[in-house]
Amino acid sequence: MNFEDEQQDEIDHFDRLPDPLVLLIFNKIHDHDSLFNCLSVSKRFNSLLPQIDDLFIKLHRRAFNFFDPDEDDRHCCCSKPKSNSSKNPFKHFLRKPLKFIHKLISPNPSSTSPNSNPKTQSPDQILKNFREIQSLKLQLPSWSGILGSNVGCELLKWRAEFGAELEKCAIIAAESFYRENNFDENKKKSSNQELFEQDLNLRVMWTVSCLIAASARHRLLQKMIKDHEKIKNVTVSDSEKQGTLRMNEEQIRKSCFCSSNSEEWGERMFSEMERSRIPNVRVRLWYVPKQELKESGHVMEGATLIVINPIDKISDDDGWISQAFDGDEEENPLKDAVEVMIRSELHYVLEINSF
Template identity: 35%
Template sequence: MDSFDSIPDPIVIDILNKVSDVKTLIRCRLISKRFNSLSTQSDSLLLQLDQILGATVTTDSDSPISNFFKSIFKSIHCLLPPIFSKSIDPSQILTRSPKTPAQILSKFERIRNLEVELYGGDVKLEKGAAVKWKAQFGETLKTCVIVAYRSATVNTTTETVTETTTETDSEFVCGLKTRVVWTISALMAASTRHYLMKDLVKEHKEMEKLTVYDRDGEGTVVMNAIGMKEYRETAAREMAREIEKGVVERVAKERTVVPSVRMSMRHAPSLKLKSGICLEAATLVVVRPSGGGVVSDDDNDVELATEAFAGDGGDCMYGEAVTALLKRRRNVLEMNSF
């Protein structure tokens, strides 16, 4: 007898949880009947969605959201293992492959913690600019923290963080437009990722945490158990209302609607960090749904921003920038739902 057969199922499942990669676990199902059964019982999973090499290049006229969905849906077939020993026409693989993450994971029965890695970021910015964001969702957006800058240069001197220069009115207005565009782009990217996971959240009711991020480290969407339960209950109520009204056709959507929000925005025309990096037009935005009474959010801003970039501690550029920008003057803006 193969000595591996004597290992108890719980230990094998624990090993498979350490593997986590969905692509590998799907291939494990082909090894034997036992592996076919146990692989789908893993509760900690990593689903990587890779872009197809040689895929059709998108044109400049395509919107970032459209490009995002096209690349995602075209890439999912790469996750599927070869099922038959004989060669298969690639066009047949594309037609047979699932079109959503929910379909890829339909055979996994006990998902508790799921990480979804996308092929790359989807916020299109001018050359040299960068944006990093983290959004918390339930049925809709709960919070979003955004850090962005127009350009970064490295200086040889090592001085403490300094706040330099003042802006003219025209420079402030021009910079404000850019910062609002960055914020809207990040919110659209976050709401698109949230919507992409809707079927997955509905079907896997035991899931406790869902994290969606991209390989470039641009943005992260997080849903906890409470947020996912809230999302399912809201979706069920909406479905019931539609059935009650006799609504048959649904309006096609590409993303979750962003609610009316209140934005706490801090910025520095030029921000020099202790590491010697100088960030031009450095910006920190903390976004929350508007409503509820007028309350000072200064302390809450610190908590949210620090928590969002807790993994990017003081030695990291983003963590250091957040700490410095939290000391700047706060501008509060309201934005309608979109």
């Protein structure tokens, strides 16, 4: 090998790529953990990465020194004995998503160093490094029952959209969800379409718990994106794919306007809230004792569809409801279930005051 060949081997051909093309590659990666590793590759990478416009952040539990919520109760000097909380499980489960989000909003001081490991950085600290973000996807760590109570059901998923406050929410749940390949067309189906009081109360608990989880995520987003004017859409989900909150550009502007004009709430009250306020809402609830989904081979027992809208903004947008669960392949059966249940004329209507 001669000297010229050695020189050609030493050329870094990636450096010959123009900056816009490198940014396009980084936007295709969009995973924060991977992008963080690229920061130390070269000065060029370090200068280009803050300019990306598409970012996915997967938050890790150890970034916030998480303990089990029940463990927090046992160590809190003002906590009540566990036996008392078991007498009021409704209050106990509603407290979980708020504690969860509180830890996200108030991370350990040791996690705020800009050069710290991405697995220990807070959401605010991560976004400070990316000022041109237009599309943000945030995945929260999750434990069953923390981000929306799934007590009394095997399946519970929710989707919500917020502006300044809740605009719409859909919940699908089932007491039992399993696959059955041998359907009998002549099998007698349950004719009892009514919910007993205790069953209805349980579904109200699912509803309120999911609303609190969604409003807590909305409050977290307000804190995170208030100084990022270029963001056009955000999605917040969790690792167990239980709940998803989405906001488009118009909804983000409404939300940030509400955040910057918090005097109407009272500055102190707004700054101390761990979730956004839920307005007066109307709840439509469909219930099917046993729902057979022949295309996917699944069976839902105690199948429940819940649709929530602010009372002053009632929407009959059934198209959005069916699309709310039109996600990845594993959610296709849920879309089928929604389309079947929403065609049923029998459903319950109730109202919940703001909280």
